[in-house]
Amino acid sequence: MRHFLKLTLDDTWFRILLWIIGISVLTLIVPYAFFGLYDDPAEREVLRETLDNPALIAMIGPVPEGAYTIAVMFSHEMLVFMGVIHGLFSVMIANSVSRKMEDQGLIEYVNSAGITRQSIFMTQLLVGVGMNAVLGIVIFAGLFLTPDDSFTLVGSALYAISTSLFGMMFYALTLVFAQLLPASEWTFGVSLSILLLLYLYRAITDVASPALSVISPYNWLTRLEPFAGNEAVWLLPFLITVLLFGLAWILFSGRDLDDAHLNFTMNKKPRAIGSYPRLMMGSMKILVASWLIGMVLIGASYGSIFGDLDAFINENAFLAESMAAAGEDPVTQFISVLVLITSIIGIIPALMISGRILREEKHGRLEWLESAGIRRRTMLFSHGIYAVIVGFVGVVAAMLGMYGASAGVSGIDMTLGDYMLIAVNYGGAIILFVGLSMLLIGISARLHIVVWFYLLYAFFVNYLGIIIGLDDAWRMATPFHYLAEVPKESIDWAAWSIVTAIGIVLMALGVLLFRRRDVG
Amino acid sequence: MTVLELKGLTKRFGRTVAADDVSFELREGEIFGFIGPNGAGKSTTLRMIIGALTPDSGEILMDGTPIRKNRHYRQNIAYVPGDIDLWGNLTGEEVIRFFMKVRGYQDTAHKDRLVERFRLDTKKKCKAYSKGNRQKVALICAFLSDARLLIFDEPTSGLDPLMERTFHEEVTAAKRDGRTILLSSHILSEVEKLADRIAIIREGRIIETGRLETLRHITRTEYVVQAEGDLDALKSLPYVHDYEVTDAGTHMRVDNDAVGDFLQALAPHQPSHLESLPPRLEDIFMRYYEDRREQS
Numbered sequence: 001m002r003h004f005l006k007l008t009l010d011d012t013w014f015r016i017l018l019w020i021i022g023i024s025v026l027t028l029i030v031p032y033a034f035f036g037l038y039d040d041p042a043e044r045e046v047l048r049e050t051l052d053n054p055a056l057i058a059m060i061g062p063v064p065e066g067a068y069t070i071a072v073m074f075s076h077e078m079l080v081f082m083g084v085i086h087g088l089f090s091v092m093i094a095n096s097v098s099r100k101m102e103d104q105g106l107i108e109y110v111n112s113a114g115i116t117r118q119s120i121f122m123t124q125l126l127v128g129v130g131m132n133a134v135l136g137i138v139i140f141a142g143l144f145l146t147p148d149d150s151f152t153l154v155g156s157a158l159y160a161i162s163t164s165l166f167g168m169m170f171y172a173l174t175l176v177f178a179q180l181l182p183a184s185e186w187t188f189g190v191s192l193s194i195l196l197l198l199y200l201y202r203a204i205t206d207v208a209s210p211a212l213s214v215i216s217p218y219n220w221l222t223r224l225e226p227f228a229g230n231e232a233v234w235l236l237p238f239l240i241t242v243l244l245f246g247l248a249w250i251l252f253s254g255r256d257l258d259d260a261h262l263n264f265t266m267n268k269k270p271r272a273i274g275s276y277p278r279l280m281m282g283s284m285k286i287l288v289a290s291w292l293i294g295m296v297l298i299g300a301s302y303g304s305i306f307g308d309l310d311a312f313i314n315e316n317a318f319l320a321e322s323m324a325a326a327g328e329d330p331v332t333q334f335i336s337v338l339v340l341i342t343s344i345i346g347i348i349p350a351l352m353i354s355g356r357i358l359r360e361e362k363h364g365r366l367e368w369l370e371s372a373g374i375r376r377r378t379m380l381f382s383h384g385i386y387a388v389i390v391g392f393v394g395v396v397a398a399m400l401g402m403y404g405a406s407a408g409v410s411g412i413d414m415t416l417g418d419y420m421l422i423a424v425n426y427g428g429a430i431i432l433f434v435g436l437s438m439l440l441i442g443i444s445a446r447l448h449i450v451v452w453f454y455l456l457y458a459f460f461v462n463y464l465g466i467i468i469g470l471d472d473a474w475r476m477a478t479p480f481h482y483l484a485e486v487p488k489e490s491i492d493w494a495a496w497s498i499v500t501a502i503g504i505v506l507m508a509l510g511v512l513l514f515r516r517r518d519v520g
Numbered sequence: 521m522t523v524l525e526l527k528g529l530t531k532r533f534g535r536t537v538a539a540d541d542v543s544f545e546l547r548e549g550e551i552f553g554f555i556g557p558n559g560a561g562k563s564t565t566l567r568m569i570i571g572a573l574t575p576d577s578g579e580i581l582m583d584g585t586p587i588r589k590n591r592h593y594r595q596n597i598a599y600v601p602g603d604i605d606l607w608g609n610l611t612g613e614e615v616i617r618f619f620m621k622v623r624g625y626q627d628t629a630h631k632d633r634l635v636e637r638f639r640l641d642t643k644k645k646c647k648a649y650s651k652g653n654r655q656k657v658a659l660i661c662a663f664l665s666d667a668r669l670l671i672f673d674e675p676t677s678g679l680d681p682l683m684e685r686t687f688h689e690e691v692t693a694a695k696r697d698g699r700t701i702l703l704s705s706h707i708l709s710e711v712e713k714l715a716d717r718i719a720i721i722r723e724g725r726i727i728e729t730g731r732l733e734t735l736r737h738i739t740r741t742e743y744v745v746q747a748e749g750d751l752d753a754l755k756s757l758p759y760v761h762d763y764e765v766t767d768a769g770t771h772m773r774v775d776n777d778a779v780g781d782f783l784q785a786l787a788p789h790q791p792s793h794l795e796s797l798p799p800r801l802e803d804i805f806m807r808y809y810e811d812r813r814e815q816s
Binding site for chain 2: 103183270271272273274275276279282283363364365366367368369370371372373374375516517518519520
């Protein structure tokens with residue numbers, strides 16, 4: 001047991017450490033961003049008013065009662081969103097120490113060497129509990145030491161404990177799916193979908209009917225109200241984690257290794273795959289299909305709150321007047337924010353597809369395919385073009401979802417054509433990101449991670465730009481600064497052409513470099 | 521006629537020199553054995569030939585043309601990597617069909633025959649395959665192709681002895697069809713059985729190239745001697761190695777370049793029986809390693 005735990009930690013500690021550092025930094029620097037900007041309670045009150053609208057409630061949850069201190073503001077703006085990140089961390093590590101290890105034959109191997117199932121499961125459990133506990137301690141200490149009186153001991157503890165428990169819950173859930181599903185890709189995909197679907201469910205219900213939102217664990221975080229109400233009782237629902245661990249153990253002990261409780265093997269006729277693009281598309285069917293469904297859901301859930309958005313603005317005569325005076329239609333203003341965030345999310349599947357060629361390289365298949373006469377440039381182009389197409393179709397799907405869900409709402413003055421123009425506008429950004437991805441692939445397999453950091457950066461500066469009014473200078477390093485904020489503004493075709501052209505040049509450069517570099 | 525020629529290939533990865541001035545040539549219709557221990561630079565060399573790696577210096581010529589100038593040269597090559605991860609969700613059948621389509625090859629009867637010979641269950645998904653089965657998929661794809669040059673990187677490392685024999689038969693058949701074969705291996709008996717000529721690589725350098733017979737000057741021959749007298753005096757001679765007394769006689773390995781001296785030294789002991797066993801590649805290797813150790 002001790003030995004297997006050590007082996008597992010030796011294998012994963014570095015990834016765990018990077019995640020812990022990443023999440024802690026992301027969490028703990030935010031209060032400092034507020035200092036200076038929001039020292040004055042009156043300023044915070046103004047911000048609270050602007051956050052109390054359906055679009056932002058859908059994104060970050062309802063506004064808490066009571067004084068809006070810096071700490072309350074921090075937890076209100078961060079908690080739900082960081083829940084996704086904590087969950088992602090746990091899902092990835094849980095999958096890698098359970099189903100992935102099993103797929104690689106490692107579990108069977110250590111099992112044959114005399115390490116019992118109990119020890120294997122205990123190790124998986126301890127890794128999950130331990131890493132979330134360490135992360136919780138770091139965040140607790142960091143928050144408590146934040147130089148502002150509003151970061152109280154109880155509030156800091158509640159924030160840290162709740163996010164840790166949230167992570168552990170998804171860790172346990174992933175272990176359950178690791179027993180149910182036949183491969184690590186499935187375990188990861190299904191666990192991640194549940195993590196995101198619960199977020200979307202919370203987004204819709206927080207706006208439409210807050211009482212129903214309580215089914216989603218994200219809402220438990222909201223109801224805890226760290227630093228404000230400190231309703232510690234909302235930690236109790238997380239006890240479900242214990243049941244999930246128990247269930248995972250029962251399922252694990254009651255099956256053969258490499259078997260699964262759910263199997264979807266169908267005896268199909270062999271498919272005739274005759275070209276690399278078809279091979280590539282075939283291998284990413286599930287990825288693409290689930291992302292497209294996800295994009296429709298994201299669009300639909302944002303679209304479903306447009307009615308509330310309209311009602312909200314009508315109730316706030318002052319807001320409506322002030323925005324009208326500034327020449328801006330408030331509804332269009334909010335829609336512009338939502339479609340921007342949606343488009344950034346739509347870039348994720350595009351980057352996954354272009355980066356997938358690195359998996360072919362890592363597994364030694366790229367050179368094998370090449371030795372059979374398939375050119376490298378064909379392979380990289382196939383990935384790049386498919387990435388752009390899926391990215392674009394994803395945003396179109398989200399726009400259709402948004403259009404469909406808001407079709408019955410009066411006062412929204414948007415045609416289907418307007419939505420399609422939004423997709424075209426942000427299509428330029430997709431091309432730019434895919435271009436950067438291809439350039440990095442062309443230089444070195446290891447460098448590709450940079451494009452993900454760039455996307456994360458772009459997401460954060462835009463997200464924070466909206467919520468706390470981060471200086472626009474930060475956005476200048478992203479294409480979203482230059483592309484028009486549709487539908488609030490109409491498309492700036494000159495800027496769009498330049499962004500798109502840069503993307504295409506990067507793509508071509510990537511292919512040129514990729515033809516020459518060593519692979520494998 | 522020379523099919524493939526390597527001229528002074530050098531490849532560095534950081535500080536390690538994976539291939540150092542590697543040169544050899546393959547003639548049409550021969551089986552060329554490329555042997556060396558693990559990590560000696562065999563795969564690096566093969567991967568430069570197929571174009572996965574670009575040499576830091578040196579040149580590769582296919583049919584007399586540098587491959588840099590003819591990007592279509594791969595049409596004449598079929599390559600089987602040492603270990604390959606196939607697409608987990610495709611069946612073996614689907615992978616083989618994919619390669620047939622890509623290479624424009626339609627002889628399904630030939631495919632069925634090869635699948636039968638290698639006893640591969642092609643209905644299974646690749647992720648369920650063992651290493652040997654994945655190798656079989658790649659081998660079938662290679663033998664199916666009409667490539668003139670077949671390149672195998674340790675092709676039998678996952679195969680059982682029966683399948684190893686099937687592989688040997690298919691290689692021999694390919695040679696009969698006039699195809700050229702480059703076979704890398706660290707299993708010496710395999711290369712010894714099949715290869716017309718060999719190159720030995722060690723720490724990135726080719727240490728010997730040539731026909732097996734001509735290489736034997738650097739090898740040792742094993743002698744089994746029965747004699748009236750006491751042979752122990754031979755044990756201390758510098759060219760006698762692995763001296764061992766058994767029921768069948770006294771075994772010893774003698775450097776081939778000292779056979780004359782050995783026979784002279786043996787004669788006074790009045791041998792009643794003298795048997796010699798042909799040199800094996802293992803012996804070549806052992807001698808190289810020992811020389812190396814003595815130098816260092």
